[in-house]
Amino acid sequence: xxxxxxxxxxxxxxxxxxxxxxxxxxxxxxxxxxxxxxxxxxxxxxxxxxxxxxxxxxxxxxxxxxxxxxxxxxxxxxxxxxxxxxxxxxxxxxxxxxxxxxxxxxxxxxxxxxxxxxxxxxxxxxxxxxxxxxxxxxxxxxxxxxxxxxxxxxxxxxxxxxxxxxxxxxxxxxxxxxxxxxxxxxxxxxxxxxxxxxxxxxxxxxxxxxxxxxxxxxxxxxxxxxxxxxxxxxxxxxxxxxxxxxxxxxxxxxxxxxxxxxxxxxxxxxxxxxxxxxxxxxxxxxxxxxxxxxxxxxxxxxxxxxxxxxxxxxxxxxxxxxxxxxxxxxxxxxxxxxxxxxxxxxxxxxxxxxxxxxxxxxxxxxxxxxxxxxxxxxxxxxxxxxxxxxxxxxxxxxxxxxxxxxxxxxxxxxxxxxxxxxxxxxxxxxxxxxxxxxxxxxxxxxxxxxxxxxxxxxxxxxxxxxxxxxxxxxxxxxxxxxxxxxxxxxxxxxxxxxxxxxxxxxxxxxxxxxxxxxxxxxxxxxxxxxxxxxxxxxxxxxxxxxxxxxxxxxxxxxxxxxxxxxxxxxxxxxxxxx
Amino acid sequence: xxxxxxxxxxxxxxxxxxxxxxxxxxxxxxxxxxxxxxxxxxxxxxxxxxxxxxxxxxxxxxxxxxxxxxxxxxxxxxxxxxxxxxxxxxxxxxxxxxxxxxxxxxxxxxxxxxxxxxxxxxxxxxxxxxxxxxxxxxxxxxxxxxxxxxxxxxxxxxxxxxxxxxxxxxxxxxxxxxxxxxxxxxxxx
Numbered sequence: 001x002x003x004x005x006x007x008x009x010x011x012x013x014x015x016x017x018x019x020x021x022x023x024x025x026x027x028x029x030x031x032x033x034x035x036x037x038x039x040x041x042x043x044x045x046x047x048x049x050x051x052x053x054x055x056x057x058x059x060x061x062x063x064x065x066x067x068x069x070x071x072x073x074x075x076x077x078x079x080x081x082x083x084x085x086x087x088x089x090x091x092x093x094x095x096x097x098x099x100x101x102x103x104x105x106x107x108x109x110x111x112x113x114x115x116x117x118x119x120x121x122x123x124x125x126x127x128x129x130x131x132x133x134x135x136x137x138x139x140x141x142x143x144x145x146x147x148x149x150x151x152x153x154x155x156x157x158x159x160x161x162x163x164x165x166x167x168x169x170x171x172x173x174x175x176x177x178x179x180x181x182x183x184x185x186x187x188x189x190x191x192x193x194x195x196x197x198x199x200x201x202x203x204x205x206x207x208x209x210x211x212x213x214x215x216x217x218x219x220x221x222x223x224x225x226x227x228x229x230x231x232x233x234x235x236x237x238x239x240x241x242x243x244x245x246x247x248x249x250x251x252x253x254x255x256x257x258x259x260x261x262x263x264x265x266x267x268x269x270x271x272x273x274x275x276x277x278x279x280x281x282x283x284x285x286x287x288x289x290x291x292x293x294x295x296x297x298x299x300x301x302x303x304x305x306x307x308x309x310x311x312x313x314x315x316x317x318x319x320x321x322x323x324x325x326x327x328x329x330x331x332x333x334x335x336x337x338x339x340x341x342x343x344x345x346x347x348x349x350x351x352x353x354x355x356x357x358x359x360x361x362x363x364x365x366x367x368x369x370x371x372x373x374x375x376x377x378x379x380x381x382x383x384x385x386x387x388x389x390x391x392x393x394x395x396x397x398x399x400x401x402x403x404x405x406x407x408x409x410x411x412x413x414x415x416x417x418x419x420x421x422x423x424x425x426x427x428x429x430x431x432x433x434x435x436x437x438x439x440x441x442x443x444x445x446x447x448x449x450x451x452x453x454x455x456x457x458x459x460x461x462x463x464x465x466x467x468x469x470x471x472x473x474x475x476x477x478x479x480x481x482x483x484x485x486x487x488x489x490x491x492x493x494x495x496x497x498x499x500x501x502x503x504x505x506x507x508x509x510x511x512x513x514x515x516x517x518x519x520x521x522x523x524x525x526x527x528x529x530x531x532x533x534x535x536x537x538x539x540x541x542x543x544x545x546x547x548x549x550x551x552x553x554x555x556x557x558x559x560x561x562x563x564x565x566x567x568x569x570x571x572x573x574x575x576x577x578x
Numbered sequence: 579x580x581x582x583x584x585x586x587x588x589x590x591x592x593x594x595x596x597x598x599x600x601x602x603x604x605x606x607x608x609x610x611x612x613x614x615x616x617x618x619x620x621x622x623x624x625x626x627x628x629x630x631x632x633x634x635x636x637x638x639x640x641x642x643x644x645x646x647x648x649x650x651x652x653x654x655x656x657x658x659x660x661x662x663x664x665x666x667x668x669x670x671x672x673x674x675x676x677x678x679x680x681x682x683x684x685x686x687x688x689x690x691x692x693x694x695x696x697x698x699x700x701x702x703x704x705x706x707x708x709x710x711x712x713x714x715x716x717x718x719x720x721x722x723x724x725x726x727x728x729x730x731x732x733x734x735x736x737x738x739x740x741x742x743x744x745x746x747x748x749x750x751x752x753x754x755x756x757x758x759x760x761x762x763x764x765x766x767x
Contacts, residue, residue: 008748049592056585068579072586080590126659139598143590171589178593183601190605191612197634200609200617205658208621211630211757212641219658220619220632226609227602244660247703249634250619254742255750312667315696318676322696326672327662329702330649330709331742333751337703354703355662456666478664577670 001309005335008259009301012339013294016263016270020290021283023267024274030180031153031173031275042179049175057175060166063522066154067515069170070147074114074511077143082110084136085128094129095204095222101127104499105482111503113137115510116144116380118232118239118350118473121481121499125221125242130202137239138228142186145235145268146177148382151514152272153177155386158521159410160280162529167521181268182235189230189264197253198226225251233264236380238350238473246340246353247329258336258353262343269347269378272385280410284540289388292548296377297346300366305338307363313575327358338363345370348380350473357452357460357476361572364476365564368463371470372560373552374429374513380471383510386517388552390425393418393520395544395551399537409539411529418520425516429469429509430559436465436501437563445497451478454578459567468502469509622757625765631757632657636706643686644725645760646710646718649697650679653705663701676700687717709753712741726767736762 029036050057061069084091088100101109105122112119113136122128128137150173157167194200203222210216225241229251232239242248252258270290277286309323328337337354344351345367356367370377376388393409397419400407407414440446440461449464450457460479467474481498538544609617620633631637635657636648648655652663652675665672680699684691695714710718715737723730740759744750 004744004748004751011748049589052592053585053588054581056582065582069582069586072583073589076583076587076590080594123659123661134602135594135598138602139590139594142597142601143593171585174589178597183597187601187605191608194605194609194617195613197616197620199619200606201619202606203618206619206621208629208631210637211624211760212637212639212645214641216638216641218631218635218637218655220635221658221660222619224602224606226617227605231597242660244662244704247662248660249704249706249708250632250657253634254745256745259745259749311696312672314665314667314669314673314676315700317670317673318680318699319691320676320680320694320696320699321692324667324700325696326665326667326676326700327703328700329704329707330697330711330753331707331750336750352703355664357662357664357666358703360667451664452666452669454668456668459666476664476666477662478666571666571668574668577668577673 001305002335005305008335009305009339012259012262013298016266019267020270020274023271024286025278027181027271027275028278030176032279036180038180038184046175046179050171053171057169057171059169061169062165063154063167063518066167066170067518070151070514071511073170073174074147077140078110078114081113081136081140082106084132085109088129088132091129091131093131093134093202096129098127098129102494104494104496108481108499108503111506112473113140113237113239114144115471115506116148116235116237116348116383117468117471117506117510118237119468119475119502119506120239120473121502123243124240125223130223133228133241134224138231141228141231141235141237141239142178142182145182145231145237145381146174148380149177149181149268150174150382151518152382152386155389155517155521156276156279158525159389161525162527164525165522167525182231186230186234189234189260190227192260193226193229193257196257197249198229198257199250200224200226221250229261230264232351233261233349234268236265236269236347236349238344240351246351252353255331255336258332258340261351262340265343265347265349265351266378268381269384272382276385282540285410288540288545289392289548291545293377293388295545295549296552297342300342300346300370301339304342304363304366305335307360308334308338310360312360313577316575317577324358324360327355329353341367342370344474345472346377346379348375348383348471348473350467352474355477356463356474357478361568364459365568365572367474368466368564368568369556371466371472372430372556374426375470375472376552383471383514387425387513390422390517390520391552392539392548393422394426395548396537396539398551399547405535408530408536411532412524412527413530417523421516421520425513425520426555428512432469432505432509433465434559434563436469436505437462440465440501448495449480449498451480455567455570456578459571462563462567464502465505469505471506471510622761624761633755633758634708636708637757639756639760644722645763646715646722646756647686648756649702649707649710650699651705652701655706657706660705662703687721689717708755708757709742710756712752712754715754715759722763726763728763728766732766733763736766
């Protein structure tokens with residue numbers, strides 16, 4: 001641990017906090033249809049797209065229609081992406097002549113990118129052409145992010161509006177989010193990245209005579225990496241252009257690009273808390289949610305940084321001293337690698353700049369725990385906030401039970417219907433995680449994917465399903481679904497069980513909570529608002545922040561402690577080798 | 579329902595053109611104009627003008643005992659098929675690997691295993707880490723000075739010159755770029 005490492009964490013949180021109201025205000029204007037500066041340029045594009053899409057885009061939608069449009073949009077996105085992957089050989093920009101990925105891997109990958117997970121069983125530069133990466137993956141990097149933001153906009157309207165059924169229009173929200181938020185910020189970020197050394201071209205891989213000579217050669221993977229890197233962070237997608245993701249110097253060349261990437265990850269999820277506050281008419285409500293998220297985030301930063309600053313049992317056995325630099329880049333060291341690991345797992349991003357498999361035992365418990373909260377500590381763009389709002393309702397409900405009053409939030413009474421939907425939204429994903437982990441561990445089908453021995457093998461499996469079902473996408477990458485030894489698809493090994501189960505986990509993990517949140521919003525939108533009285537519990541105070549944190553941790557702990565004990569904790573408590 | 583599906587499908591196609599083709603191609607064009615060298619991989623030439631690699635991508639120098647050595651890699655320093663080492667912190671196979679890296683380093687530099695810096699006995703994440711730690715470079719400077727006949731002080735200066743600091747003094751860690759340093763050493767001889 002160094003002073004610079006701690007200062008980096010402090011500066012990062014300070015900058016993020018300062019940017020939150022700025023972008024939060026901008027997002028509120030975009031999502032409420034108010035004019036923004038980019039109107040002049042993009043206004044005609046927006047109107048043109050919406051007119052072209054037809055009358056569906058004109059009317060206000062109730063929650064069911066909104067959900068239907070979103071689901072159909074994702075269905076279409078899934079089909080297009082799957083088709084692009086399976087016909088890779090027919091497309092341009094494939095200088096390496098990479099063949100089309102097999103059906104089960106394509107299913108997993110299409111599900112992964114549509115569900116904003118970006119779990120990758122494939123290796124980017126050895127499996128996918130530049131066309132697939134751009135038209136297939138970069139597109140879904142944008143669209144799955146826009147879907148998250150659109151849905152949270154609809155959910156916020158449910159909290160903000162009264163005595164109505166309408167939550168906005170899905171196509172309008174998707175289009176405005178993409179045009180006014182995602183594209184401009186990504187373009188600026190991508191241009192910054194290329195000035196720092198991230199690559200952006202359509203060239204064939206370059207083979208050079210390496211420095212030492214004697215016939216030694218080195219082949220450099222090429223492609224449009226920077227443009228994808230930018231939206232992959234901004235949209236909390238996380239799927240790397242290269243197999244080693246943001247550890248690859250061509251994607252993330254310096255400590256400076258690294259901090260910009262980390263900011264991009266948390267920018268929108270953090271700002272949306274402020275957007276929420278503005279749209280419901282009380283910014284303090286937004287800051288309360290921000291405070292709960294930031295507190296849990298900081299706890300993770302401290303624990304992970306301290307854990308990685310110590311050696312591992314393997315290093316001890318090898319007789320070497322110092323921090324756990326295994327699987328970490330020199331330019332990031334322990335500080336920037338630890339912070340990145342926390343940022344990428346509190347948000348449902350899943351990009352990595354260090355190997356998750358190589359974290360210390362206790363260190364690896366933090367990413368897992370972050371994901372196990374259901375990705376609500378900032379979380380994915382949009383999905384993090386609507387997930388957290390379900391926990392807010394749960395916290396209000398628990399508090400109501402304790403004092404014996406009807407629970408209410410923002411003046412709206414919370415009834416049995418809302419709480420049932422909250423239960424679906426918060427418990428469905430943990431159930432998927434535990435059921436699939438048990439299935440993979442308890443049957444022979446999961447064995448083929450496990451690479452490490454002992455508790456680490458269990459951790460890999462638990463991590464895989466936790467990450468996929470919660471739409472994170474980071475991996476203890478020893479866990480295998482697809483092997484590609486020589487950069488060509490011949491003789492590859494595809495683990496169908498892992499691809500199929502993972503794909504289903506991502507789809508259900510994405511859309512069950514999404515529909516539940518929309519249903520809650522639909523039901524809240526119809527309610528009247530009762531003015532706050534002396535007996536009303538305030539939800540913008542430190543007391544409530546503590547209550548909210550307690551609710552999140554309680555649900556995660558009750559569900560996952562046994563699993564965490566079997567994997568990372570068992571590992572952190574012993575020096576034995578396996 | 580059908581109309582909705584039609585709008586949805588149309589929307590995906592429109593945004594595929596906009597976000598999946600127009601955006602990355604526009605960035606590619608802009609990058610080519612703004613920073614042609616960097617967008618194509620920051621390639622480096624030696625004294626004779628041969629392209630010998632990228633300043634961002636680490637290489638294997640183990641055939642040259644008179645030069646600075648990169649961090650160990652289990653991927654053969656591949657920059658076209660990258661992967662992690664993926665061995666957990668308590669895996670016996672990892673301990674065996676790290677022990678071998680540490681022994682090799684200690685023998686080459688003439689130090690005890692317990693003095694080997696952590697980055698010299700561990701693999702990086704990318705397998706092509708272009709840098710080594712400053713401590714690691716200072717230890718290797720002794721051997722490089724002896725092998726090349728350059729004054730030790732000059733080698734130390736070169737190490738200093740090729741150390742990239744933290745971003746804005748806070749972000750990331752300092753590191754020494756091995757390829758650029760070795761090119762400089764060769765130029766000095």
